[in-house]
Amino acid sequence: MNRTSHLSVIVLLALSLAAAAIVPSTQPAEAAVDSISFEGDCAGVTVTVQYSRFGADDVPNNLSAWATIPEDPVIPISDRSATEQLLPAGATSAVVFTIPFSAPLPNGTLYVLHVDQWVGHTEYDPVTGDPFVVEEYYDSHEEYINCVASTPDDPENPPVIVPVPGGDAPPASRGTSTGESATNAPGPEMVFMPSWSVMGQFNAATELLYAPNASARTGIVMEAGKTAYVLGLDESGEFRQIVFNGSYLWVPVASMQPVDAWPWNGRGLPGEVVNFSN
Numbered sequence: 001m002n003r004t005s006h007l008s009v010i011v012l013l014a015l016s017l018a019a020a021a022i023v024p025s026t027q028p029a030e031a032a033v034d035s036i037s038f039e040g041d042c043a044g045v046t047v048t049v050q051y052s053r054f055g056a057d058d059v060p061n062n063l064s065a066w067a068t069i070p071e072d073p074v075i076p077i078s079d080r081s082a083t084e085q086l087l088p089a090g091a092t093s094a095v096v097f098t099i100p101f102s103a104p105l106p107n108g109t110l111y112v113l114h115v116d117q118w119v120g121h122t123e124y125d126p127v128t129g130d131p132f133v134v135e136e137y138y139d140s141h142e143e144y145i146n147c148v149a150s151t152p153d154d155p156e157n158p159p160v161i162v163p164v165p166g167g168d169a170p171p172a173s174r175g176t177s178t179g180e181s182a183t184n185a186p187g188p189e190m191v192f193m194p195s196w197s198v199m200g201q202f203n204a205a206t207e208l209l210y211a212p213n214a215s216a217r218t219g220i221v222m223e224a225g226k227t228a229y230v231l232g233l234d235e236s237g238e239f240r241q242i243v244f245n246g247s248y249l250w251v252p253v254a255s256m257q258p259v260d261a262w263p264w265n266g267r268g269l270p271g272e273v274v275n276f277s278n
Contacts, residue, residue, distance in 0.1 A: 033063075033117050033141055034092065042107055042147035042159070044078075044100040047115065051095070053087035054119045054137045060084045062118040062246075065097040069161055070112050070144070073265060076164045077101045077111060103162035107149035115141045120245040125218060130210045132218045135245045193229055193243055196270045199259050200230040200242070206255040212239035218249065227259060232274035241274050248276045 038047040047065050054061060064082035069075035081097040105111065119137040124130065153159060208220045212234035222228070228242040239250045258266045 033115060033139060036113075036115055036141060036143060038113060038143065038145070040099075040147070042101070042105040042109060042149040044098070045113060045145070045147075046096065046098050047113060049095045049097070049115055050092060051117055052092050053089065054117070055121070057088065058086070059119055059121050059136070060086050062120075063095050063116065064118075065099060065113065065115045067099055067101065068112050068114065070110065073267070075161060077103075077105070077161065079164060102164045104149070104159045105147050105161060106159050107147070107153050109147050109161070111145055111147060113143040113145055115143075118245075125210065128210070128216075132208070132210060132220060132247055132249065134220065192276070194231060194270075194272070194274070196272060197229045197231050197243075198267050198269050199227050200240070200256040200269050201225065201227050201259045202251075202255055203257045204255060206251050208242075208244060209239070209250040212236065212241070212250045214252070216250070220244075220249075222251075228256075230256060230269045231276060232270045232272035234275065235273055240269065241276060 033049055033051045035050045036047060038045050040046055045067060049063055049065070051061070051063065062082060062084050064080050066076070066080040067078040069077055078099045078101055081099055083095055083097075085093055085095070087093055099113075117137070117139045118135070120135045122131050123134055125132065202222045202224055204224050206222050208218045208222060209216045210218050222244075228244050231241045231243065231248070233240055233253070234250065238253055240253055240256055241248055241250055242256075243249075256269060258268055260266050
């Protein structure tokens with residue numbers, strides 16, 4: 001392949017990635033993951049994410065990346081690495097995530113590299129003054145990759161896939177990342193989620209609560225079909241604690257149901273008694 005055709009392929013690939021990454025939204029079209037590039041072997045992957053800012057000057061953009069094996073149920077093979085950045089209007093930034101796998105994979109193993117971009121801001125309950133987070137933008141991307149081992153597998157002691165704690169749940173812990181922008185540095189970690197956390201789906205329009213009490217209203221309503229991670233139940237068993245936009249909130253038990261779609265496949269919602277605080 002000559003130099004001109006090689007460059008043409010690169011340009012076409014970049015344009016294809018950008019087109020695929022942009023998800024229609026009711027928000028102004030000022031943000032998206034513009035491109036994703038990666039390199040690695042069967043022990044881990046380094047991913048570079050080029051993205052554009054979304055939101056106001058004082059609203060940080062959160063990006064994260066992690067890896068899973070696309071089995072049924074899904075197998076998480078890395079922790080989630082995350083960063084938070086503030087960018088001026090119209091700015092772009094490159095973020096580099098280094099993601100080691102829980103153990104080297106067998107040569108040729110298919111895995112999924114996940115990249116998310118999330119933007120939200122904090123508001124305060126006019127009555128109680130309690131803070132809650134409002135989501136402004138969310139976009140997610142997946143790259144399916146067959147790993148190539150840096151050295152041949154040992155036939156007498158071949159590598160095996162080792163799930164990270166949490167079984168078939170997506171990884172809950174967050175790692176660190178390196179921001180290449182000269183004016184930005186990684187921000188604080190996102191909220192902790194226990195390993196048994198499960199994605200649940202709202203079966204009716206439901207107002208989120210800042211405490212396990214029907215009167216602790218936030219004014220935030222989740223429409224039927226929306227999803228959120230469920231952490232467990234309160235002591236009474238009448239409310240589920242969920243994570244929404246980096247905050248711990250509550251909903252009535254009857255308002256959520258298991259997610260039938262892959263990778264959750266109807267997995268039951270957790271019944272552990274929890275009470276995480278923001």
